[in-house]
Amino acid sequence: MRRPDFSFDRDAFIRDSRPRVKKGLIAGAVGFLVIALLAGATFTLVLALLLGWLVYIPAWNRVPYGRVAVLTVALLAAVLYPYYQPDMFEIPVFGEFPTVDTAVTMMIFVMMALGLNIVVGYAGLLDLGYVAFYAMGAYTAAWFASPQFGESVKFHLGSVGVNPNAQGFHISIWLILILAAIFTAIIGVIIGLPTLRLRGDYLAIVTLGFGEIMPQIARNGDNLFNTGFNLTNGPQGINPIDPPGFGATLGNIGLPESYLTPGSDAFPFLSDSLRLYYWTALVLVLFTVFCSVRLRDSRLGRAWIAIREDETAAAAMGVPLMRTKTWAYAAGAFFGGIAGAYYASFKSGTFPDDFFFNISVFILCMVILGGMGNIWGVILGGSFLAYLNQEGLGNIGGWLNDHFSGQRGAEWVQLWSTDIDVPLYQYGIFGVILVIVMLFKPEGLIPSARRKAEFEEGVADQPLYDVSH
Amino acid sequence: MSTEASRIRLPAAYRPSPLAAIGSLLVLLVIVWLAVNLVKEPAEFYRLFLIGFTNGAVYGLVALGYSLVYGILELINFAHGDVFMLGGMLVATMVASWGLAGAGDAGLWFGILAMLLIAMAFCATINTTIELVAYRRLRGAPRLAPLITAIGMSFILQNIGLVWKGARPTSVDSILPTGDVFTVTLSGTSVAYTWRQFIVLLVTAPTLLLLIWLVQQTRQGKAMRATAQDQDAAAMMGINVNRTISFTFFIAGSLAGVAALLFALYTTTVHFTTGFRLGLIAFTAAVLGGIGNLPGAVLGAVLIGLIESFNNGLGWSTPGSDWTTSIIFAILIMILVFRPEGLLGERTPEGG
Numbered sequence: 001m002r003r004p005d006f007s008f009d010r011d012a013f014i015r016d017s018r019p020r021v022k023k024g025l026i027a028g029a030v031g032f033l034v035i036a037l038l039a040g041a042t043f044t045l046v047l048a049l050l051l052g053w054l055v056y057i058p059a060w061n062r063v064p065y066g067r068v069a070v071l072t073v074a075l076l077a078a079v080l081y082p083y084y085q086p087d088m089f090e091i092p093v094f095g096e097f098p099t100v101d102t103a104v105t106m107m108i109f110v111m112m113a114l115g116l117n118i119v120v121g122y123a124g125l126l127d128l129g130y131v132a133f134y135a136m137g138a139y140t141a142a143w144f145a146s147p148q149f150g151e152s153v154k155f156h157l158g159s160v161g162v163n164p165n166a167q168g169f170h171i172s173i174w175l176i177l178i179l180a181a182i183f184t185a186i187i188g189v190i191i192g193l194p195t196l197r198l199r200g201d202y203l204a205i206v207t208l209g210f211g212e213i214m215p216q217i218a219r220n221g222d223n224l225f226n227t228g229f230n231l232t233n234g235p236q237g238i239n240p241i242d243p244p245g246f247g248a249t250l251g252n253i254g255l256p257e258s259y260l261t262p263g264s265d266a267f268p269f270l271s272d273s274l275r276l277y278y279w280t281a282l283v284l285v286l287f288t289v290f291c292s293v294r295l296r297d298s299r300l301g302r303a304w305i306a307i308r309e310d311e312t313a314a315a316a317m318g319v320p321l322m323r324t325k326t327w328a329y330a331a332g333a334f335f336g337g338i339a340g341a342y343y344a345s346f347k348s349g350t351f352p353d354d355f356f357f358n359i360s361v362f363i364l365c366m367v368i369l370g371g372m373g374n375i376w377g378v379i380l381g382g383s384f385l386a387y388l389n390q391e392g393l394g395n396i397g398g399w400l401n402d403h404f405s406g407q408r409g410a411e412w413v414q415l416w417s418t419d420i421d422v423p424l425y426q427y428g429i430f431g432v433i434l435v436i437v438m439l440f441k442p443e444g445l446i447p448s449a450r451r452k453a454e455f456e457e458g459v460a461d462q463p464l465y466d467v468s469h
Numbered sequence: 470m471s472t473e474a475s476r477i478r479l480p481a482a483y484r485p486s487p488l489a490a491i492g493s494l495l496v497l498l499v500i501v502w503l504a505v506n507l508v509k510e511p512a513e514f515y516r517l518f519l520i521g522f523t524n525g526a527v528y529g530l531v532a533l534g535y536s537l538v539y540g541i542l543e544l545i546n547f548a549h550g551d552v553f554m555l556g557g558m559l560v561a562t563m564v565a566s567w568g569l570a571g572a573g574d575a576g577l578w579f580g581i582l583a584m585l586l587i588a589m590a591f592c593a594t595i596n597t598t599i600e601l602v603a604y605r606r607l608r609g610a611p612r613l614a615p616l617i618t619a620i621g622m623s624f625i626l627q628n629i630g631l632v633w634k635g636a637r638p639t640s641v642d643s644i645l646p647t648g649d650v651f652t653v654t655l656s657g658t659s660v661a662y663t664w665r666q667f668i669v670l671l672v673t674a675p676t677l678l679l680l681i682w683l684v685q686q687t688r689q690g691k692a693m694r695a696t697a698q699d700q701d702a703a704a705m706m707g708i709n710v711n712r713t714i715s716f717t718f719f720i721a722g723s724l725a726g727v728a729a730l731l732f733a734l735y736t737t738t739v740h741f742t743t744g745f746r747l748g749l750i751a752f753t754a755a756v757l758g759g760i761g762n763l764p765g766a767v768l769g770a771v772l773i774g775l776i777e778s779f780n781n782g783l784g785w786s787t788p789g790s791d792w793t794t795s796i797i798f799a800i801l802i803m804i805l806v807f808r809p810e811g812l813l814g815e816r817t818p819e820g821g
Contacts (some may be wrong), residue, residue: 126613128620170813194806201545201616202805205752209798212749220791357745359619368617428628434621438614454611 011297046233063128078282082275095395098387100274100288106386108343113366113382114288115335115374120364121373121448122200123328124308125196126204129211131360132191133184134220137340138350140180142238144169145345148230160245161258165359173244173345177284177338185330192329196322211360216353232352239349242282244342277346284342285379288335292375295331304328305373309454358427362389363432368437371444385433389426397422478706506783508724512658517782520776523666523735526673530728532682532758532766534596534721540698540761541717543612548599549621550748552722553624556592556729557739558634560584561641564733569661572640573691577644581734589726595626596722597715623745630741635708638740641733661683669731676727677767683720684763691719746794750777753801759811768812773797 081103098106113133119127145159150167159170171179195206222234232238245258249427259276270276292305295301303324306314315321344350362385370381386443401419437444507514525764531553538546564570569580603618611739645668649661684690695703696713706709724729733739754773781790788796804811 124613127614195802198805198809201612202756202809204616205545205756206802206805208749209801213795213798216792216795357559361624364617364620424632425628427624428632431621431624431628434624435618438618438621439603439606440612442610 001160014297040058050318075347076383080280082272082278093396093399094392095399098391100278102387102390104274104277104281104346105343105390107285108279108339108346109363109366109386110379110382111281111285111288111339111342112336112363113341113370113378114285114292115332116363116374117367117375117378118292118295118304118330118335119330119377120331120367122296122308123325125325125328126201127207127329127332128204128357128360128364129191129207129209129214129430130332130336130363131182131355131357132207132211132214133188133336134340134343134359135214135280135355136184136333137180137339137342138344138354139218139238140183140337140351141173141176141233141344142232142241144171144176144179145242146170146238146240147171148233148238150403159242159244160247160310161260170242172247173242173341176345177341180337180341181334182337184340186287188329188333189326192326193322196325196329201440203438208357208360211355211357215352215355218355235352237351237353241344241348242346243348244276281342281346284338288338289375289379291335292329296375300327301326309450361434362430368444369433371448373450374444374446374448377444377446377448381444385430388429393426393429470498470806488807492803502785502787503779506779506785506787509785510783512655512660513782514779515653515655516660517778519660519666519784521775521778522771523669524778525754525771526669527728527731527735528747528751528754528774529746529767529770530673530676530724530731532754533677535748535752535755536758536763536766537693537721537724537759539715539755540590540763541693541714542604542608542615544604544615545619546596546599546718547616547748547751548603548622548626549596549721549725550727550746550751551623551630552592552595552599552746553725553747554630554731554739554741555595555626555633556588556726557641557733557743558639559591559743560588560629560730560733561634561639561739564642564644565588569644570682579807581644581730583597585727585730588730589723592726592729593719593722596718596725600715600718619677623748627741627745630744634739634741634821636741638738641737641739643734643737645734665735669735672727672731676724680720680724681763688715689713746785749794749799753797753804756801757804757811759813762811762813765811765813773800776800 082100085097090096094408112130115133116127116130119130121126147166147168153169154166154167155169155171156162156166157171157175159166159172162170179205191207191210198206211224218229218232219235221237222230224231243259245260246255247257256270256276257298259273277339296305303319304327304453306317306319307321307324311321363382366382366385367378368381370379370387372379397420400422405419441447531550533552534549535546538544538549563580563584567580569577599622603622604615607615607618646664648664650664650667652659652661654660684693692703692708692713693716695706695708696710696717700710703713732743750773751770754769755766756769757772758767758769760766777793779794780787780796
C-alpha cells in the first residue's frame with residue numbers, strides 16, 4: 001500500500017495562518033469601503049476578495065502553490081459561472097453546460113451529500129433516511145416563512161418580499177437557515193439516540209424507517225389526529241415560501257432587497273434573480289466544505305474515523321461511542337437542514353412527494369460514487385449525479401435518439417426504431433452505479449487514502465460493523 | 470464452585486427497566502384497543518382478522534426469504550422484495566396471455582400450477598443470479614458494501630419493473646373461484662371465509678411444511694445450518710459453502726415466487742413499487758419474529774398482517790390506512806429498541 005504523504009503539516013499551516021486570516025479580513029473590509037467610494041461598486045467585491053487574498057498569502061515559503069492555484073481557479077470558475085455559461089461549447093453526448101438553475105440544484109444536492117458524508121463517510125454509519133433531514137429543513141422553512149399558519153398567527157421578523165400585512169410566520173430566510181439547521185440537528189439527535197446502539201445494517205433499516213415516516217407525516221399532516229390542525233397542508237404542500245433577500249436597510253446601499261425582485265442600481269450585476277440564488281448556494285456550499293474539512297481534522301472527526309475503523313478499539317482508547325455517533329448524526333443533519341430550507345426557498349414551495357426513499361439513495365449514491373469520506377470526491381459525485389438527474393439524462397437521451405433512433409438517426413446506425421426515454425431508466429442507472437462502484441472501486445472515484453486502505457486490506461479481523469459497544 | 474454453578478443455572482435476574490415498562494404499556498394499549506373494537510363490532514373484527522391472516526400468510530413467505538438469507542449471510546437482501554415484484558409481474562403477464570380468466574376448471578387449476586412452478590423458477594433464478602453478481606465478490610468486504618449493492622440491485626429490479634409494466638399499477642384478471650368456504654354470523658352480520666382467502670392458506674401451509682422439512686431433515690438443510698453457524702468450519706467439514714449459499718438464495722427466491730403468485734391472484738394488482746413496500750413489511754415481520762428464525766418470521770408476518778388490516782378497517786380510534794407505513798415502521802423501530810432479538814429470537818452477544 002502507498003503510504004499517504006503527510007509531509008505537508010496542515011495543522012501547523014492552519015494555526016500559523018490564523019492571524020493572517022484576521023489581517024486579510026480587515027484589509028478586505030477596508031479595501032472594500034475605499035474602492036466602493038472611489039470607483040463605483042461594480043467590481044468592488046472581486047477586488048476586495050483579491051486584496052484579502054494578497055494579505056493572506058504572504059507566508060510564501062509554506063504555501064503549496066499547486067493546491068492554492070487549483071483552488072483559486074476552481075473558485076473563480078464557480079463564481080463567474082453564470083457569466084460564461086451561455087457562451088460555453090457543447091460537450092459531446094452531454095450537450096450544453098448545465099444552466100444556472102440546474103447549477104443551484106446541483107449545489108444544494110452537493111451540500112446534502114457533504115452532510116451525509118459526515119455520517120456515512122466519516123463515522124461509517126449507514127443512513128438510508130437522510131431525506132428525513134432534508135424534509136425537516138424544507139418544512140421548517142415552509143412553516144416560518146409562508147402563509148401556512150395565516151389563520152392564527154401574524155409574525156414578521158426581517159421578512160422580505162412579503163406584504164407587511166401578510167398573515168402567518170414570515171421570518172427572514174437567513175434566520176430560517178440557522179433555525180432549520182439547529183432544528184434538524186435536534187431531530188437528528190432524537191432519531192439517533194434510540195437507534196445508534198444498533199448494529200450497522202439494523203441502523204440502516206431504522207433510518208430508512210424514519211425516512212419513510214417523515215413524508216407520510218407530511219402527506220397526512222393536514223388534519224393531524226382528526227383535530228383539524230393543519231400542520232403540513234397535506235399532499236398539496238406549502239407554498240409560496242418567501243424568497244431570501246437583504247431587506248430595505250441593506251437594499252438602500254444597493255444589495256438586492258428580495259431575490260425575486262432584484263432591481264439594483266448600485267450593483268448592476270446583482271440584478272438577476274438566478275445569479276443571486278446561485279451565489280448564495282455557492283456560499284453555503286463553501287461553508288459546508290469548510291465545516292467538513294475542519295470537522296474532519298478536529299478531535300471529533302478523528303474520533304469518528306476511529307469508530308469507523310474499529311469500534312471496540314476506539315472505545316478502549318476512551319472514545320465515547322454514543323456521544324460521538326450522535327454528534328455525527330447531528331452534524332450530518334445540520335447540513336441537510338440548511339440545504340432543505342434553502343431548496344424550499346429556492347423552489348418557493350415544499351411538497352411531500354419530494355421526500356421519497358429514492359432521494360435518500362440518490363444522495364447516498366453521490367457519496368459512494370465520489371468516494372466515502374473524501375470531500376472533493378463527494379463534491380464531484382454530487383454535482384455529477386445531480387446534473388444527470390436534472391438535465392444530463394435528458395440530454396444524453398436526446399443525443400442517443402438523434403443518432404441511433406429509427407425516427408431520426410442516419411440509416412446505417414438505427415439501433416432502435418422508436419425513441420427511448422432515457423430519464424425513465426434514472427433509478428436503474430443509479431442502481432448500476434451503486435453496484436459497479438461497490439464491486440470494482442469501493443473507495444470511490446477520488447478515494448481518501450485511509451478509506452481505501454480499509455476497503456483493500458480490512459482494518460480488523462472483525463467485519464467493520466459487527467460490534468456494538 | 471457450587472455457588473457459581475447454581476448461579477449459572479438460575480434464570481437471568483428480573484430487573485424492571487423503564488424501557489421494559491414503556492414497552493409493556495404499549496402492548497397493553499394495543500390489547501385494550503383491540504378488545505374495545507372486538508366488543509363494539511365483532512363481525513367487522515372477524516372479517517378483518519381473516520383479511521389480515523391471509524395477507525400475513527403472503528408476507529410470511531416473503532419474510533422467510535429475508536430470514537433465510539440473513540441467517541446464512543447476515544445480509545439484508547434489499548432486492549428480495551423486488552424479486553417478488555417481478556414474479557408478480559410475470560404472473561400478471563401469464564394470466565393475461567394464457568387467457569386464464571375464461572378457462573374451465575381443469576384448465577384453470579393446471580394453469581395455476583404451471584404458473585406457480587414458472588414463477589418459482591423465475592424468482593429463484595433472479596435471486597441466485599443477484600447473489601452471484603452482487604454479493605459473492607463482497608463476502609469478505611465490510612458489511613456496508615454488500616448492503617449497498619443490495620440497494621443498487623433493488624433499484625435496478627424496480628426499474629426493470631417500471632419499464633416492463635409502466636408507471637401505473639398493472640391489474641391482474643381475477644381468476645380464483647369466488648365462492649365461500651363457510652360463513653359465520655356474528656351479531657346479525659354474516660362474514661364469509663372466501664375461497665380466495667382459503668387458497669392462499671392452501672398453498673402457504675404446505676410450502677411452509679416443505680421448507681421446515683427441507684431445513685431440518687435433509688442433508689442440504691444441514692449444510693445450510695452449518696454454513697449459517699460458521700462458514701469456515703463448514704467448509705472444513707467438506708460442505709461446499711458457495712453452493713449452499715446459492716441454494717439458500719434459490720430457496721428464498723422460490724418462496725418469493727410462491728408469494729408473488731398468491732399476491733398477484735389475491736390482490737389482483739401489481740405495481741413496480743409493490744416489491745419495495747411489501748419487502749419492508751416483510752422485513753419488519755422477520756425482525757419482529759427474530760431475524761434468522763424461520764417460525765418467528767411467519768409469526769411476525771401474521772402479526773404484521775393483522776395489525777395492518779385492523780389498522781385499515783377498525784372503527785374505534787384507529788389511525789387508518791394513511792398511517793399504515795408509519796405504524797409498521799414504528800413497530801420496527803420499537804422492536805429494535807425494546808427487544809432487538811425479536812419475539813422468538815435468542816439474545817446474541819451482538820445485541821441484535
